[in-house]
Amino acid sequence: MIAEITAIALAAIFAITLHEAAHGYAARALGDDTAYLLGRVSLNPLRHVDPVGTLLLPGILLVTQLLTIGRVEAMFGWAKPVPVDFWRLRNPRWGMVLVAAAGPGINFALAIGFGFAAHLVTATDAMVPDAALDWVLRFCALSMLYNVILACFNLLPIPPLDGGRILVGILPAPLARMVASTERFGLLIVIGLLFLVPYLVPGFDPLRMLLQAVALPVLDAIFTLTGHGGGR
Known part of the structure; x- marks a missing residue:
């Protein structure tokens, strides 16, 4: 069990922290050195670890599932968000799109x-x-799985997730402002979709639907691309 726990933990930590590091590298390349000055443009996972989101919560989920059902079916966590001042980017609008896309891009x-x-x-x-x-x-297998899930999840068009930032950058200004105004509620919406909705509406699990409809087909495609046949 210890070997399984270490494989799961390392795969999740690297996927999450390198996702954040990619945002920092992209922001610096596009003109904003805020993250660099704070030491966040780094491949060192320790620079991006959030004690609760990267260690405590995933650890609790991991141990609880292994002890109760003997396997890991769900994992959730986050790293410390990389600070980006979009107005310091050379092209704030499209720079925001590229910085946001860098996270899921590195995961893929x-x-x-x-x-x-x-x-x-x-x-x-x-x-x-x-x-x-x-x-x-x-x-390797867990890293493929977690990176694909993390990328697909972050591409949901809900600010402040990366997909929401990308959507704000590509929409016409009036619609972009409307979507951007929902950012203050974004995390509440995400938490509601992950935990509250499945509890209130039995049989309706948006995260599982995302996994089955998007992440697993993408994972299958990557397994095929890398010469392993279908992933499922």
């Missing part, structure tokens, strides 16, 4: 990268103990 890239990395791991099976080989392959 990581999912593909881990898919190819698994081939390199299996090619060294004669030189690696079976237990270590199984752990690394499990880590």
Whole structure:
């Protein structure tokens, strides 16, 4: 169980923290050095760890599920958001779109990268103990899964999620202002969709629907692209 917990925890932490790091790198490249000056343009996961969102909540979900049902079916968490001053970007509107897209973009890239990395791991099976080989392959598979789920979830068109920021950047100004005005309620909307709606409306689980309708087909496509056949 310890091996499973470490594989799950590391896969989730790297997916979440590198997502935030990508926002910082993109913002700096496009003219805003706010995150850089605060030390947040870094691939060091410790710079992006939120004690509650990256460690405590995912840890509780992980241990609770392993102890009760013996497997992990759901994971939720967040890193410290990278601060971005969109008005300091050379082109604030399209810069916001690119900065927002960088997070999901790196997650998709990581999912593909881990898919190819698994081939390199299996090619060294004669030189690696079976237990270590199984752990690394499990880590690669979980990393593919978590990166795809994180990317798809963040592309929901709800500010302050990345999809909401992208939507604000591409809509005409009147509609963009209307969508942007919902940002103050964005996190409440997300939490409601994740936890409150499934409780109040049995059988209606928006997160599971997103997983089944979007994330799993994307994961299947990445498995096929990286030479593993269908992912399900």
